[in-house]
Amino acid sequence: MSSNTTLEQNQPMRLSYGLAAINKGDRLVPWAFDRRGLRSDDIAVKIQFCGVCHSDLHAIRGNSRFPLVPGHEMVGEVTEIGADVTKFQVGDAVVVGNIVDSCGKCPPCKSHEEPYCREFPTTTYDGIDRHDGSITRGGFSNEYVVKTDFVYHLPANLDPASVAPLVCAGVTTWSPLRHWHIGPGMTVGIVGIGGLGHIAIKFAHALGAHVVAFTTSEQKFAAALDLGADEAILSTDAELMAAQKYRFDFILDTVSNPHLLDPYLLALNLDGTLCCLGIPARMEFTPVLLTMGRRRLTSSGSAGTxxxxxxxxxxxxxxxxxxxxVIAAADIDDGFDRLERGDVRYRLVIDMATLNPPAQE
Incomplete structure (x- = not known):
């Protein structure tokens, strides 16, 4: 079939291949699998780059459906379109993120807040297709078939590989910054200078806020300033942290490891907000600190379309x-090891042109 063919609904399954954990905790290996055929509102995307996220590592080690093909930060090229597609043409450069469908009927979905779908959104991998009940397979693969409502044109002036993490780490930090109306005249703290934190610093700076980066490493001070922070503070310095009391309008905490939140709550001004994105296994804080300044402790999910x-x-x-x-597909397990050690600045992205199909048996 020509890649320029406009496809009808209910096409046969498509043979794809990618990197999969066959069982829980396994290293990734090449694996062939079936993807659904294109429906009338779908496109097929040849994946060129796919970001590597902490949630991929957690999924491989967690209670996922195996075999598992991770990856939910994709940049690629449209190769085929469904019969009703007008938003995209073959050859378009596109971006696909961590949600690929939702119920479309509940109040959050009608407001384009699909991550909060009351029937739960369909995730890019390890989700259940809402039409045929199949398991979704992720972007560590040669192609993806996706509903056009959840696809975006690649910004023409940005490097494709560097755009891939924007549809996970980017939107996850952008959404709370926009929801709490971050802008000029506000003092904003960003806790952690990692995959999420480094983008959050860029966003908060571009939105016009005075940005303060909190880090446990003095070696990261220069990097924080280069990213757009106006100041960097060593969060392990108790005296310095105590001096931050009543200073911040908003603090975005991107750290996933358990840590005491009290110093950040104390740093909030009256009606200030501490938004925790990392969601550690346990949250350690003194509840009365919320009453001492009408402070808010909250979180946020991904962003809608x-x-x-x-x-x-x-x-x-x-x-x-x-x-x-940018790393090769063959280096993904080493990449996961580095991610776990915190030895990545700041996101890994797989060049999917280096992905080889599994050997023929």
Missing amino acids: RETQEMLDFCSQHNISADVE
């Missing part, structure tokens, strides 16, 4: 993208 498009437009306008290291 409207906010994702808004973020991509903002990134294009302000020349913002992730700082990435």
Whole structure:
């Protein structure tokens, strides 16, 4: 079939291949599998780059459905389109993120807040297709078939590999910054200078806030300033942290390891907000500190389709993208090891052109 063919609904399954954990905790190996055929509102995307996220590592080691093909930060090229598709053409450069469908009927979905779908959104991998009940397979693969409502045009002026993490790490930090109206005249703290934190610093700076980065490493001070922070503070210095009391309008905490939240709650001004994105296994804080300043402790999920498009437009306008290291598909397990050690600045992205099909048996 020609790649330029407009396809009808209910096409036969497509043979794909990718990197999979066959069982829980396994290293990734090449694996062939079936993807669904294109429906009338689908496109097929040849994946060129796919980001590597902490959630991929957690999924491989967690209670997922195996075999598991991870990957939910994709940049690629449209190779085929469904019969009703008008938003995209063959050859378009596109971006696909961590959600690929939702019920479309509940209030959050109608407001384009699909991550909060009351029937739960369909995730890019290890989700259940809402039409045929099949398990979704992720972007560590040669291609992806996806509903066009959850696909975005690649900003023309940005490097494709550096855009991939924007549709996970980017939208996850963009959404709370926009929801709490971060802008000029506000003092904003960013806790952690990693995959999420480094993009959050760029966003908060471009939105016009005074940005303060909190880190446990003095070696990261210069990097934080280069990313756009106005100040960097060593969070392990108790005296210095105590001096931050009543200073911040908003603090975005991107750290996933358990840590005491009290110093950050004390740093909030009246009606200040501490938004924890890392969601550690346990949250350690003194509840009475919330009453001492009418402070808020909250969190946020990913972004819906409207906010994702808004973020991509903002990134294009302000020349913002992730700082990435591109790796070969064969190096993914080493990449996961580095990710676990914190030895990545700041996101890994797989060059999917290096992906080889599994050997014929």
